[in-house]
Amino acid sequence: SDEVRSMYDMFAGCSGLTSLELPESLDTSKVTRMDSMFGGCESLESLDLSPLDTPSVTGMSSMFDGCSRLTSLKLPESLDTSKVTNMVAMFDGCSSLESLDLSLLDTSNVTSTFAMFRGCSSLSEVTLGDKFKWVGRQGYLPECEYDGVGWIRVGEDGLPASGARELSSMELGDLYPECGEGTYVWNTFIDVHFDGNGAIGSLATPEEALG
Secondary structure: OOOOOEOOOOOOOOOOOOOOEOOOOOOOOOOOEOOOOOOOOOOOOEEEOOOOOOOOOOEOOOOOOOOOOOOEEEOOOOOOOOOOOEOOOOOOOOOOOOEEEEOOOOOOOOOEOOOOOOOOOOOOEEEEOOOOOOOOOOOOOOOOOOOOOOEEEEOOOOOEOOOOOOEOHHHHHHHOOOOOOEEEEEOOOEEEEOOOOOOEEEEEOHHHHOO
């Protein structure tokens, strides 16, 4: 695979594909196009892209477009997207994804993130790094399914980070990375006040609060 230059549409439309294991020996160091690579793989549930080497890739538009059953996505630990210019609709329609670790995603040369997370209706946790930024206002994270609930940055303990404030999807897109890199979740935390000897003002998720 060392001579492969394009993986455009490589698995596109493989609607019956449920899982895929890439060989460790896979050499994608010269590949420049990964647009629509898994587009329309509507039955794909988990994907481990650890073997991918991406230093030459310039296009990742619609890479996972329409992967509506995808619940687990593992990106390479050495992910290099510094040359990518197009991430339009990259995760469009990934309606089952609940979390994404994009801490290594570099959008410094990206010209558009339009519809990047469109249709990611279940996405409630995303980790962003210091090289990520939105380009344009129409690729932001989805709004929370609960009315009036926004995004908030959390610490390693999973609770709101010190000084963090709740942000709407639009505010997060406009203010990031100035509002702090890290993991953002839907702010479904509630204050729990106990009478008697219980802790007062502690934070908990609704599930924890209800026991």
